[in-house]
Amino acid sequence: MAENPVLNYGETTPGRRRLGRSIVWGATALLTLTALYQTLFALGATSSGFASWRPVLYAYGLWGVALGVAQVVAHGEQGKRALFILPAVLFTVAMVIFPTLFGFYIALTDWNLASQDGMRFNGLANVRQMLADPFFRNALGNMVFYVAMVLVEYVIAFGLALLLNAQIRARKFFRVAFLLPLMLSPVAVSWMIGKSMMEVRFGPLANFLKWLGVESPSFFGSPWIAKLSIQAMDAWTFIPFMMIMLLAGLQALPKDVTEAAQVDGANAWQTFWGVTFPLMIPVSITAIVLRIIFKLKIADIIINVTAGGPGGATDSVTSFIFREYRDRSNVGYGTMLAMTYLILIILFITLLLKLVNRWRRSFA
Template sequence: MHQSLPIADDRHRKNARQRARQANLGRVLFLIASLAFVVVLLIQVLHASGAIATGFSDWRPVLYVYLVWGITFGLRQVLLHGERGWRALFLLPAVLFTVAVVIFPTLFGFYIASLDWNLSSLDGPRFYGLGNIIGLFHDTYYWNALRNMVFYTLAVLGEYAVAFGLALLLNADIRGRKFFRIVFLLPMMLSPVAVSWMIGKSLLEYRFGPAATLARNLGWDNPAFFASPWIARLSIEAMDAWVSIPFIMIILLAGLQAMPKEVLEAAKVDGANGWQSFWHVTFPLMLPVSITVLIIRIIFKLKLADIVINVTAGGPGGATDTVSSFIYRVYRDRSNVGYGTGLAMFYLLLIIVLLSLLMRLSHRWTQKVT
């Protein structure tokens, strides 16, 4: 019995030394792969920017080294953590894919934003530092587009109110409920580009469009829906809302159908009328669903561009411009890749800050109400 204890201790020490050697090997391999990846990436970035003459003809070596780095990272996890490392390997492809298609393009976008790169120039890209970011602070058209986005984003609350009303209607026991559910979902099945031409270019056409003809018969002398700034904004918002309200409605309808019926029946037994039952029972219970669909809708609203580009091209005088449509014109009309990317990166940072604040405030509000 006493002799078996030293043998067990020796085995334990040997296993510990073996694990330590494996861990050190994993760290060394990962360090070498990381240094190689950083060196190859730095050489290619400097070569692409014209800072050095030595480099690669394309970005394939960077991709190859990145794949080797990913394999080495997985090997490191196995050598360091054993069984836990093997389990972590199942997440590695998703992590590498996210880095490749999200993080790296974002970092590359910041790199392009630091260049003075105009496709119409024969000089090619050259390093410009923070020049593009400084320039956007003096761009009145960009800030006008940002102000328009405040209006379009706040209009989401109106879309939510209409969608909630439709969801309550379709959740009630009314005749033809299935038919109306299909009819109200039809706008969501259309492309925003099709809506732009069907409504913006046809229905609201100021000479022969049906809406313009009806407005003229009602006494509007010059029914131009896209000539006045505020009427143009409201027309763009109406078209976008017509496409998007069904999406909000179907999510809210799903939430209403998932609500426990016993709670509503208890409210009726307690003597609550329709409004009290909605405000004190239905709305608080629907708050998590409402916040989720509002945040998703705001994200889509912040990308609004296609309807504006096809109907008004930002006019009149930038009154209907969104940030996305303005950036599109910077690329298309000015061929200014560096400045357009700088505008997009700055807008991305604003979106991240806005959504972070919204999620934090909504979490606090949900806790307070519920």
């Protein structure tokens, strides 16, 4: 009779590994079949199904337990260590992946809260409507403008960071003062500036322009002036965010490098362009990418000040989706817009990071 092989600490037999895989595949098949069965019933493809999605939730819980058991059975001590990250994985699936998949499902339905028909599957009808929607294309074009203005915000933020890093009087006071806009919410900024200071009849900025001789000044009457006004308010709120990151990077630079450049005869501009700016590239890229991510979500100021007007001139994709939900109660089409925008953001950020990494390697 053959003897059992001697196992080292933490090793398992091939039979236990096959058993672990069988447990995972069995629980996965049960969860898939349960979800598919209920999905077909919800779509009206079959007349039988569960009264609610609760059995699918039970199957998901059973799948999570089976996954933990299978890890211990198949991998022994290593499987026990994997149990510590299993709750985080299950939470991510439940709170991120499943809602995203459910969002794609809603995007393929005709679901208007103002209609009594309820939710109906309509396939790619929402996609065709989105491709033919001039307001959505206009919002995408506006986002190109808003994102491009991040470079202007970066230049201003870098200048302020250099100023606050210099030996000037009341430097600590100015650091706190410049950070005040960041402490305000965009909603407060939209009401304090957009609805008050820029008000056409009684706003102080409008009255000042009238005093200078401008007839009927309007910050939100012309499409381009309205767009620039929205951009100015958003920039005033978030430039301090970039400024504080760049200021931290400037303070972390080694002083001996800039001092060596000055000893070699470099003037202030040569020192900045040849020493300071190259050393600040990693911090600059981080600040710009984070600011672009925030810019892609711009909505609060637009919704409160212009509601996308005049004629959609200031609309962002997020504010347009918000109005599609709130004003038209069109959940299905609004979700299709949101899912499409999510995909575009992922593709754009991925491409941006690749281009930035390639540029950094060429710059080095």
